[in-house]
Amino acid sequence: MHLQVLSSGSGGNCTLVRAGEVNLLIDAGLTLKELELRFEAARFCARNIHHIALTHGHLDHARSSGSLAKRTGAILHLCERLMRNKSVEQAPKMETLRIGTATPLPHPELPPTGDPLELCATLIPHDAVPTVAFRLEHKGRRAVYLTDMGEPAPAIAGALRDPHLLVLEFNHDPEMLRKGPYPINLKKRVAGRGGHLSNDQGAEVLGHLAGPNLHTLILAHLSLKNNTRQLAVDAAEAKLAELGLEGVEVIVADQDQVGRNIEV
Ligand SMILES: [Zn+2]
Ligand SMILES: [Zn+2]
Numbered sequence: 001m002h003l004q005v006l007s008s009g010s011g012g013n014c015t016l017v018r019a020g021e022v023n024l025l026i027d028a029g030l031t032l033k034e035l036e037l038r039f040e041a042a043r044f045c046a047r048n049i050h051h052i053a054l055t056h057g058h059l060d061h062a063r064s065s066g067s068l069a070k071r072t073g074a075i076l077h078l079c080e081r082l083m084r085n086k087s088v089e090q091a092p093k094m095e096t097l098r099i100g101t102a103t104p105l106p107h108p109e110l111p112p113t114g115d116p117l118e119l120c121a122t123l124i125p126h127d128a129v130p131t132v133a134f135r136l137e138h139k140g141r142r143a144v145y146l147t148d149m150g151e152p153a154p155a156i157a158g159a160l161r162d163p164h165l166l167v168l169e170f171n172h173d174p175e176m177l178r179k180g181p182y183p184i185n186l187k188k189r190v191a192g193r194g195g196h197l198s199n200d201q202g203a204e205v206l207g208h209l210a211g212p213n214l215h216t217l218i219l220a221h222l223s224l225k226n227n228t229r230q231l232a233v234d235a236a237e238a239k240l241a242e243l244g245l246e247g248v249e250v251i252v253a254d255q256d257q258v259g260r261n262i263e264v
Pocket of ligand 1: 009010013058060061148221
């Protein structure tokens with residue numbers, strides 16, 4: 001299984017997962033035109049998307065999910081309460097995410113294999129309810145994708161612990177947010193229990209999820225105004241050192257360009 005972040009941040013989120021013959025997109029928060037450019041940069045043909053999984057209904061995640069599903073014929077997997085959202089209404093095929101249940105994602109035309117890509121959703125606190133994090137499993141390898149979380153919730157660790165690759169939100173530095181340009185209401189929202197993980201909170205969640213299998217940590221959904229890559233990396237590396245996991249590679253996901261295609 002390979003995972004490649006195509007875009008990450010409040011300007012739009014999208015991540016490509018390729019597992020055997022099956023291709024999954026997590027979120028489609030850019031415009032269709034911008035998504036096309038990212039697919040091109042990733043040397044991937046959009047026609048080959050078989051499944052799209054939606055974390056939540058905010059536009060920076062859901063924007064083109066319906067139109068892309070229509071264009072590609074992909075099945076859109078989402079929580080039932082999002083099925084009437086405007087951004088998904090064009091999707092020809094929808095399936096309800098079953099929280100806490102690993103669901104195989106088959107290739108639409110090939111016979112099922114003994115080792116399918118499995119998707120499992122877990123509810124996390126955020127002000128678009130419901131919002132989920134994903135665990136992906138293929139041939140014994142695990143990836144976890146978790147962004148847009150208002151506060152650390154140790155209870156999620158059961159479902160998401162010890163992935164080989166972890167994509168985790170490190171959104172903001174509280175001091176930069178406090179002094180920064182956002183209006184007061186937005187500052188409160190971002191820092192609040194329905195907002196986003198600060199660097200320290202991201203590190204705390206890392207402590208809940210990281211185990212001996214972790215080889216790559218991708219810091220995601222960084223705020224362009226209220227964070228720096230260095231602050232996020234410092235917080236992550238300090239926690240990894242505390243956990244005795246210094247060998248883990250730390251990567252920062254970009255808003256404006258596609259990341260490396262990483263083997264999970
Ligand atoms: Zn977001
Ligand atoms: Zn959100």
